[in-house]
Amino acid sequence: MCVTCGCNGTHDAADDRPAAGFARVPFRPAPAAARPATAASLPGRDTHIVRLETQILGKNQAIADRNRRHFEARNILALNLVSSPGAGKTTLLERTLTDLGAALSIGVIEGDQATSNDAERIRATGVKAVQINTGTGCHLEADMVEHAVESLQPAADSLLLIENVGNLVCPALFDLGEQAKVVIFSVTEGEDKPLKYPHMFRAASVLLLSKLDLLPHTRFDAERALANAHAVNPGLTAFPLSAYTGAGMDAWYSWLRHKIGLRTPIGP
Amino acid sequence: MHELSICRSIVAIVAERALGQRVTRVRLEIGRLAAVLPDAIRFCFDVCAAGTPVAGAELEIDEIPGRAACDACGLELALAVPVGRCSGCGSANLRVLCGRELNIKEMETEACV
Numbered sequence: 001m002c003v004t005c006g007c008n009g010t011h012d013a014a015d016d017r018p019a020a021g022f023a024r025v026p027f028r029p030a031p032a033a034a035r036p037a038t039a040a041s042l043p044g045r046d047t048h049i050v051r052l053e054t055q056i057l058g059k060n061q062a063i064a065d066r067n068r069r070h071f072e073a074r075n076i077l078a079l080n081l082v083s084s085p086g087a088g089k090t091t092l093l094e095r096t097l098t099d100l101g102a103a104l105s106i107g108v109i110e111g112d113q114a115t116s117n118d119a120e121r122i123r124a125t126g127v128k129a130v131q132i133n134t135g136t137g138c139h140l141e142a143d144m145v146e147h148a149v150e151s152l153q154p155a156a157d158s159l160l161l162i163e164n165v166g167n168l169v170c171p172a173l174f175d176l177g178e179q180a181k182v183v184i185f186s187v188t189e190g191e192d193k194p195l196k197y198p199h200m201f202r203a204a205s206v207l208l209l210s211k212l213d214l215l216p217h218t219r220f221d222a223e224r225a226l227a228n229a230h231a232v233n234p235g236l237t238a239f240p241l242s243a244y245t246g247a248g249m250d251a252w253y254s255w256l257r258h259k260i261g262l263r264t265p266i267g268p
Numbered sequence: 269m270h271e272l273s274i275c276r277s278i279v280a281i282v283a284e285r286a287l288g289q290r291v292t293r294v295r296l297e298i299g300r301l302a303a304v305l306p307d308a309i310r311f312c313f314d315v316c317a318a319g320t321p322v323a324g325a326e327l328e329i330d331e332i333p334g335r336a337a338c339d340a341c342g343l344e345l346a347l348a349v350p351v352g353r354c355s356g357c358g359s360a361n362l363r364v365l366c367g368r369e370l371n372i373k374e375m376e377t378e379a380c381v
Binding site: 046047048049050051052053054055056057058059060136137138139141169170172173174195198199202230231232234 | 270272273274277278281282285286289292296302303304349350351353360361370371372373374375376377378379
């Protein structure tokens with residue numbers, strides 16, 4: 001009889017290695033009288049219940065924690081930029097890089113399902129950029145960022161801007177090791193977007209209300225939009241701005257400089 | 269769509285821990301505030317499990333209801349979505365106590381074939 005679980009079969013030695021972090025609980029079959037005769041008469045059909053108690057996203061979290069330690073040790077302010085497609089993430093990046101590139105070391109990681117168009121737009125500003133194509137993936141994951149950082153080699157005391165895939169759902173779940181998620185919300189969207197996508201607006205620490213120059217041409221109620229965002233996340237810091245005219249960009253830049261100077265992580 | 273990526277993680281973790289044995293059942297714990305749809309997980313699970321020791325395994329999902337505590341008045345309340353106001357004092361400063369779980373609780377393997 002098998003010494004591990006009492007069955008009639010034999011265990012392969014390799015099968016008996018206990019994996020770290022979980023306990024094997026032998027399955028206790030019901031009394032023979034209560035079981036169908038076929039089950040009782042089948043040798044070697046017993047089962048093990050293995051308690052796992054494992055976080056499904058544990059591996060991503062472990063890599064994200066490693067990324068975060070890497071960034072903090074070098075005073076790299078890593079920001080995870082998230083929005084719907086077309087909210088103006090890349091235009092906002094281009095303007096930020098053009099305005100701050102001379103005074104501050106900046107690196108960019110671009111995430112898109114396909115094409116290297118965004119990385120090329122960023123490189124045109126003179127800033128180093130790495131493009132990640134996620135293929136069918138709808139979000140960046142921590143290991144993708146880890147590999148991108150290996151190739152980008154961001155300097156100490158620098159800013160690392162990670163432009164996630166345009167999607168307000170999936171990127172909310174995947175920590176990349178950033179110090180803060182920055183959600184970009186444009187005035188050409190609906191004011192109720194924070195209510196429709198609460199996970200993302202709750203996960204973010206900063207909101208950039210973008211395309212402010214278009215406000216006169218839309219029926220967008222900025223006050224109501226910000227009230228909705230704060231209803232979802234009362235701690236959200238909001239900057240209304242236009243990357244096209246430059247209006248409001250100074251407050252965003254002050255925030256960036258302040259955070260790099262402070263050498264402290266930004267928590268939601 | 270992230271459910272596909274989550275299912276791949278589930279199958280990878282379970283297959284690794286199964287040490288080559290066939291997996292007959294997997295039990296998950298998914299919080300109602302976790303932004304993961306159990307139906308989408310069920311839909312993706314068989315596809316991701318195909319060709320692995322997890323193929324054909326039964327999938328059980330325990331859904332955990334959301335609960336939050338109000339940081340303003342201390343009231344504990346049920347939460348169906350990750351946003352809300354305190355039913356006692358109206359504050360939006362709610363701290364989620366449970367409902368964000370995304371765990372593999374256990375699996376059942378064929379011990380000896």
